[in-house]
Amino acid sequence: MLVRNVAIIGLGLLGGSIGLAVAEFLPGISTRGYDADPQTRDRAQARQLVGMVCDSASEAVANADLVIFCVPVGAIPAAAAEIAEHLPADAIISDVGSSKQTVGEALRAALPHHVVIPAHPVAGTERSGPDAGFATLFQHRWCILTPDGNTPDQALADVRSFWESLGARIEIMDARHHDLVLAVTSHIPHLIAYTIVGTASDLEEVTRGEVIKYSAGGFRDFTRIAASDPTMWRDVFLHNRGAVLEMLGRFTEDLTAMQRAIRSADGDALFDLFSRTRDIRRSIIEMGQDDARPDFGRADHQDG
Numbered sequence: 001m002l003v004r005n006v007a008i009i010g011l012g013l014l015g016g017s018i019g020l021a022v023a024e025f026l027p028g029i030s031t032r033g034y035d036a037d038p039q040t041r042d043r044a045q046a047r048q049l050v051g052m053v054c055d056s057a058s059e060a061v062a063n064a065d066l067v068i069f070c071v072p073v074g075a076i077p078a079a080a081a082e083i084a085e086h087l088p089a090d091a092i093i094s095d096v097g098s099s100k101q102t103v104g105e106a107l108r109a110a111l112p113h114h115v116v117i118p119a120h121p122v123a124g125t126e127r128s129g130p131d132a133g134f135a136t137l138f139q140h141r142w143c144i145l146t147p148d149g150n151t152p153d154q155a156l157a158d159v160r161s162f163w164e165s166l167g168a169r170i171e172i173m174d175a176r177h178h179d180l181v182l183a184v185t186s187h188i189p190h191l192i193a194y195t196i197v198g199t200a201s202d203l204e205e206v207t208r209g210e211v212i213k214y215s216a217g218g219f220r221d222f223t224r225i226a227a228s229d230p231t232m233w234r235d236v237f238l239h240n241r242g243a244v245l246e247m248l249g250r251f252t253e254d255l256t257a258m259q260r261a262i263r264s265a266d267g268d269a270l271f272d273l274f275s276r277t278r279d280i281r282r283s284i285i286e287m288g289q290d291d292a293r294p295d296f297g298r299a300d301h302q303d304g
């Protein structure tokens with residue numbers, strides 16, 4: 001492993017968790033961090049999210065051999081431009097953005113002389129900011145890397161080894177394929193949660209408080225997801241527009257089929273779908289993809 005000094009740009013949930021995880025699982029590696037928000041820098045200092053909280057991005061990257069952007073995907077182009085003049089020549093550039101195609105393109109355009117290896121740890125919570133991070137966030141979770149044909153083997157091995165040391169499992173994927181898969185497994189579920197909670201809130205006028213009063217089970221689970229950071233998710237939908245719209249088209253067709261099944265009292269169609277989806281839930285649990293979540297059952301990471 002050649003990485004010795006890591007710079008983390010953005011010290012919220014993801015950046016803070018990486019800093020804490022490096023301190024715990026890679027204590028030989030030094031970390032510097034920078035966040036555009038001064039209050040976040042103060043909290044990062046107080047929580048010791050990184051070894052050194054810097055007052056500028058250029059100071060944070062000055063000795064870095066790995067730079068990880070942990071900012072909303074829409075902020076990546078400007079954040080990359082900010083460090084371009086100050087980067088060590090052999091620093092590897094990475095990120096944790098939830099969409100990968102436009103992010104990879106933006107990083108490669110802004111830093112054309114550097115090795116860029118976009119990454120997406122598929123691990124998070126609905127919480128954000130410098131108080132949200134924790135060292136075990138990446139344990140047993142996938143981290144998807146989207147290198148291109150020019151990526152040197154050694155740099156890819158370094159980034160892989162870095163994430164594996166933080167507890168993640170690595171998958172290498174084409175960026176466009178990543179964006180299609182994540183549109184289905186993460187982005188559209190968030191869109192549905194935002195929509196149903198928004199609809200319920202609009203209905204609040206009609207139901208005079210009953211939506212909130214009787215919200216339990218299903219709706220409550222949706223409100224957890226719908227509490228996720230608005231800036232982050234605005235950017236995800238703007239930057240993964242094509243894949244989300246493609247998958248949303250398919251989802252809308254399936255929703256219409258459900259509507260038709262209910263209208264025509266087609267119980268078999270409803271029962272068949274609900275049985276299929278229950279099997280999917282069971283196989284997720286069997287694969288340890290759910291209860292393995294490090295924040296499951298931890299009082300400090302519960303919603304509300």
Ligand SMILES: NC(=O)c1ccc[n+]([C@@H]2O[C@H](COP(=O)([O-])OP(=O)(O)OC[C@H]3O[C@@H](n4cnc5c(N)ncnc54)[C@H](O)[C@@H]3O)[C@@H](O)[C@H]2O)c1
Pocket residue numbers: 009010011012013014015034035036037040070071072073075078079096097098099120121122123124125126127128129130132229232236
């Ligand atoms: N939250 C999740 O569950 C999750 C999971 C995986 C990946 N991601 C991705 O990780 C990234 C960060 O998400 P997060 O949840 O940590 O968000 P966050 O809001 O907790 O943290 C983002 C931080 O970036 C800072 N920032 C914004 N622009 C900046 C700039 N130009 N320079 C320096 N700092 C800047 C903000 O002040 C903020 O503190 C996003 O791209 C998101 O898509 C999020």
Ligand SMILES: O=C(O)C(=O)C[C@]1(C(=O)O)C=C[C@@H](O)C=C1
Pocket residue numbers: 097098121122123124125126185186187225228
């Ligand atoms: O667990 C949650 O609360 C999340 O929303 C995490 C989640 C996801 O959808 O799985 C959200 C965005 C990411 O890019 C990766 C992970």
